[in-house]
Amino acid sequence: MDSFDLSAIIEVYQFLNHSLFQGIDEEIAKLKLTKMDLFILLIVALREGVTMTELAQEVGTSKVQISRWITNLEQMNLVKRQHNTKNRRMVNVYLTSEGKAIHSKRKEQFERKLEENFATLPSEEFLALKDHFAAALAILQKTQLYSNFLPEC
Structure with a gap:
């Protein structure tokens, strides 16, 4: 097998990272969400009802750290935790209506940014x-x- 050149992957990652996290409007900026907060909201939006364990794995952090982030997002009323009805030891995470609005707005901004970049x-x-x-x-x-x-x- 040939050696793997990571430069293309890094450039694509940097481009998508820049597109995803740049141009945050004033309303979202007032919430003072970190990139990690926005990333967690994106995962929860894409996998509504994701468990805390799965979320920690996807973010690449510990269950303790993900719990801190989720607690912070709960205090901002962007997500909510619920015990799984089939297994009470599992906790699922859902977006609140405010969280859905933030995600929808960021998604629109991201799509618009990509359209601008690809329009040429x-x-x-x-x-x-x-x-x-x-x-x-x-x-x-x-x-x-x-x-x-x-x-x-």
């Missing part, structure tokens, strides 16, 4: 980019790394 591409290059991202994701989903990154619900 000819349509065939844009379609090729979409296809390449889909193909890369399909390949990554076959790896052990990906299965460890996103545990089964």
Whole structure:
């Protein structure tokens, strides 16, 4: 197997990170959410009802640290915890209506930012980019790394 050049992955990560976290409007800025707060809100939005254990794994932190972040987000009324009805030892995390509004606003801002960035591409290059991202994701989903990154619900 050839050696792996990480430079392309790092550049894509930096581009997406910049696009995702830049241009936060005043309303969201007033909440003083950290990048980690926004990242946690994104995960909870995409995996509504994610367990605290899964959330800690996905963020790459301890259960104690994720509990601190969730407590902070609960105090801002952006998420809520509920004991799982089938297994009381499990705690699921959900967005509140305020959390959903923040996520929706950030999603719109992110999509608008990506559209601005990709607007200069000819349509065939844009379609090729979409296809390449889909193909890369399909390949990554076959790896052990990906299965460890996103545990089964």
